[in-house]
Amino acid sequence: MNDKFVYAxxxxxIRENVRLERARxxxxxxxxxxxxxxxxxxxxxxxxxxxxxxxxxxxxxEGILGLEAACASLTELGxxxxxxxxxxxxxxxxxxxxxxxGEGVYFSDDYNKAIDTNKLKGFLEKDHNFKYATxxxxxxxxxxxxxxxxxxxxxxxxxxxxxxxxVSAMAGEDIKVDDWKIDIALxxxxxxFSAPAGLTMVSISEKAKVAxxxxxxxxxxxxxxxxxxxxxxxxxxxxxxxxxSDIMGLSKAVDNILxxxxxxxxxxxxxxxxxxxxxxxxxxxxxxxxxxxxxTVTAVKVPESIGALQLKEHMLKKYNxxxxxxxxxxxxEILRIGHxxxxxxxxxxxxxxxxxxxxxxxxxxxxxxxxxGLFNKYLAR
Numbered sequence: 001m002n003d004k005f006v007y008a009x010x011x012x013x014i015r016e017n018v019r020l021e022r023a024r025x026x027x028x029x030x031x032x033x034x035x036x037x038x039x040x041x042x043x044x045x046x047x048x049x050x051x052x053x054x055x056x057x058x059x060x061x062e063g064i065l066g067l068e069a070a071c072a073s074l075t076e077l078g079x080x081x082x083x084x085x086x087x088x089x090x091x092x093x094x095x096x097x098x099x100x101x102g103e104g105v106y107f108s109d110d111y112n113k114a115i116d117t118n119k120l121k122g123f124l125e126k127d128h129n130f131k132y133a134t135x136x137x138x139x140x141x142x143x144x145x146x147x148x149x150x151x152x153x154x155x156x157x158x159x160x161x162x163x164x165x166x167v168s169a170m171a172g173e174d175i176k177v178d179d180w181k182i183d184i185a186l187x188x189x190x191x192x193f194s195a196p197a198g199l200t201m202v203s204i205s206e207k208a209k210v211a212x213x214x215x216x217x218x219x220x221x222x223x224x225x226x227x228x229x230x231x232x233x234x235x236x237x238x239x240x241x242x243x244x245s246d247i248m249g250l251s252k253a254v255d256n257i258l259x260x261x262x263x264x265x266x267x268x269x270x271x272x273x274x275x276x277x278x279x280x281x282x283x284x285x286x287x288x289x290x291x292x293x294x295x296t297v298t299a300v301k302v303p304e305s306i307g308a309l310q311l312k313e314h315m316l317k318k319y320n321x322x323x324x325x326x327x328x329x330x331x332x333e334i335l336r337i338g339h340x341x342x343x344x345x346x347x348x349x350x351x352x353x354x355x356x357x358x359x360x361x362x363x364x365x366x367x368x369x370x371x372x373g374l375f376n377k378y379l380a381r
Contacts, residue, residue, distance in 0.1 A: 005321045007352040009140050009168060009297040009338030011190035011197045014249075015256060018195055022249040029242040036236050042251040043201075049254065049262055050170060050185055052177035052203050057229045058250065059200040060243050063167035063188030065224070066200035068096050070163045070184045072224035073212050074132050077101035082130040082160065086115050086146070087139025088327050089165060097134070100220060105130070111142060114292025117150045124158055131211070132161035132183070138169035141326045142288055143297030143336065145173060149180050156181040161208055167191055170201070171257055172269045172296040172340045183208040184226075189246070192269070192296055194341030195253035198246050202226065269295040269344045271379065276337060276349065279374035283357075284367045288334050296340035299326065301333060306363045308335045315359040323352055350375065 029035045043056040050056075059065055071093070075081065079102040085091040086109040094104035107123050109115050115135075133155050138145050152162045161183040166175055170185070172192030177185045183205040190197035204226060212219070212227050219225045228239040257265050273295035277287060280300055288299035302308040308325040309332045315321050326334035335356070339349050350372050357371040 003320075004316070005319075005351065005355075007338060007343060007348065008322065008324045009143075009191070009336050009340060010188070012192070012194045012338065012341040012343045013348065014194055014196060015253070015342055017256070018249045018252045021252040022196065022245045024245075024248060026244045026248070029238065029244045033236055035242070035244065036233065036238075038251070039238075039242065039247060040233055042247060042254060045251070045254045045258060046187075046201050047203065049257060050166075050175050050177050050187070050203060051179065052185070054177060054203045054205050055229075056201060056203045057226075058242075058247055059202060060198070060240065060246075061200055061223070062190070062197050063165075063186065063200050066167075066186035066188075066202050067093065067165055068099075069200075069202070069224040069226050070186060071096035071102070071134075072100050072221055073219055073226040074161065074163070074184075074208070075100040075102040076215055076217055078103065079131045080105055080129055082107055082133035082155075084115055084120075084133060084135045084146070084151070085109070086111055086113070087136055087144055088141045089139050090134070090136040093134035093136070093163075093165070102131075111144070112288055113290045114144055115146045115151060117147065117154060120151065121154060124154065128158040128160065130158075130160045132163055134163045134165070137164055137166035137175065138173060138294040138296055140168040140297055141299075141330060141336075142334065143294045143299045144289055144292045145169065145294035146292065148175065148182065152180045152182050161211060168296055168340070169294065171265065172344065173294065174266055177203055189250050189253070192341040192344075193250065193253050193257070194343075195250040196246060198243065199250055266295075269340065272339050272344045272346070272349055273298060275375050275378035275381075276339060276353070278378040279353070279371055282374050283369050283371050284365075288330075296338070296344075298337040298339065299330075299334045300337065302335050303365060306360065306365060307332045311335060311356075311359050311363060314363060315355050318362065319355050319358065321352070321355045323356060346379070
């Protein structure tokens, strides 16, 4: 494969020390108790980042595994589940709910802004008979960020468990699992953690564990059954052979975050995202969102006369740079700038903005400004 520059909202760039960690000689994770201690310590470090005392587990599968596992473990036939829908992934949660026999009920809001908590309160006053609710923290196709600090406590007041997809936000946006009453929080290794794809991180509250134990029917399946992890540490036994090299790489990526400082990492994301958004607007482009801007993804509306797909292909062919569009129906409308994890670094965002600037002007976009110059101006403020 040619050495193209890829700048996407995950998988993100991986630091050299993470790549090298994955190349180290490994032990046998099935029988070596030292690895069980290493796994547990890695989970505990992730708990510090997401601010929880709840147990954290690392599952062998990309972030979607966690979404399905949460629904599989909680859902029984006929359970009503509230699906908060203001984005493509938010809406998609209903498929997992119904796959396991539940009834998914949408609370839908505009796709170009964060969930309106007042509307949600009004909805729940009329109908709150739900076992759990699913919420996407950052819906990657548009970069919309939902305010978990308000949403999850509202749901908790009605006794509704909360399942949060924070795959595209965790480690790039603040998440306080315990304070915000999040029952199941789900993350992915390949986004703001900047580790290779292939791992899900999940934290599980005591309330969620009780709900799983008190089911009338067994959980369907094994790999998506979150209860199989509960006593792994006490029993010194994993439910399946762990991908040890991947976990070693993730552990090093987590160390990178802790060494820089969790708050410092969040501040870096906020600073780069803010400068990017302001530069885009002054350059003469529109943002897709009206509010609820994530610090991990910026969705930019590409003029119809150019089209996001043509811009993407042009930048790839002429500059060997892959900056991606969104999912349908926004694939020809939105270009996504994924400033998360190791991609939220000045050198990488400046390179990406320079290529976007060149690509747009090659295709006839008129602006007297320069994206990189504008970004640097706002970054310095």
